[in-house]
């Protein structure tokens with residue numbers, strides 16, 4: 001949702017820039033709070049919203065410990081109607097140990113259920129192994145693979161550069177006399193060519209030689225990936241092009257996977273979770289107390305930390321029993337954000353936010369010396385992340401809702417007939 005500001009005097013509450021502005025979800029939409037009643041309008045400029053916060057949120061939601069919790073607990077991402085998807089995890093590798101010793105490439109479905117991707121492995125120079133979730137999928141994978149590899153040219157794509165400024169290196173492989181050779185140099189492009197073969201490498205430093213020479217597999221989004229360790233891309237292409245002509249589907253072996261051993265490699269940038277949480281805190285203050293409150297100069301430092309990561313924000317896991325007790329009393333499938341204050345002499349206050357996300361509570365000091373708020377704190381924001389709904393509650397309302405819920409739980413337990 002984008003709105004153009006009409007008032008020229010308004011400045012972005014984060015960078016003091018003149019806009020243009022865009023609608024900012026008070027609580028990040030991807031956390032299951034895609035609720036248009038909780039939007040900041042004409043407060044956050046498009047640059048802060050898209051360039052800074054968009055990248056931070058993408059990293060936290062797809063490639064951090066929160067991403068893992070989210071994949072397990074939240075069945076749907078942002079509310080995009082029929083295009084709504086399952087939250088995904090982005091990682092350098094997602095593998096499952098197998099009895100053969102060679103890891104399978106996997107991905108995660110709803111509630112982070114591991115799915116074995118359809119794949120062919122090159123073991124040594126001659127041996128072929130296959131894994132799949134179902135024989136039909138393997139068949140369809142081999143069909144698309146043979147279409148791709150019987151062609152006289154294959155465009156290979158490598159991702160280059162950091163995740164937020166990705167570029168794509170495209171290499172053309174030509175096939176003649178059943179042998180692939182690279183044609184010309186690589187070209188770099190901002191967008192990947194369609195229908196290409198993605199190239200990846202096994203991380204040899206981590207696994208010390210238990211990898212296949214190469215694996216070719218199909219991602220959940222349909223993309224085909226060639227991942228190599230000891231084999232060159234050319235050798236692997238020659239091998240798999242030959243293998244797809246000879247593969248037989250006569251032998252069907254199915255094994256149920258119990259207690260799979262999964263391995264995942266993820267790069268987490270220090271401080272991103274804190275920056276996203278502090279941003280949600282400032283957004284909540286702006287929503288609850290208004291733009292004038294958060295544009296007080298005493299918020300400058302926390303905003304700089306959110307925008308640049310410097311200085312680093314504090315924040316720690318909450319283990320204090322009364323607070324965790326109160327947070328745990330919230331209904332299932334809800335995040336809880338609560339803002340509280342500690343009054344200081346001279347009409348000043350310290351503001352602290354506690355956020356319980358996917359069951360883990362963290363506290364985040366937002367500002368140590370800011371004006372005393374003109375509305376009562378604490379205030380609670382509950383996010384029903386199954387239904388993309390945000391609810392604001394005063395302390396009394398929150399307490400009452402817990403009592404009501406307690407009664408409902410009792411009724412559920414003993415039946416309401418009595």
Ligand SMILES: [Zn+2]
Nearest residue numbers: 012015045048
């Ligand atoms: Zn801005």
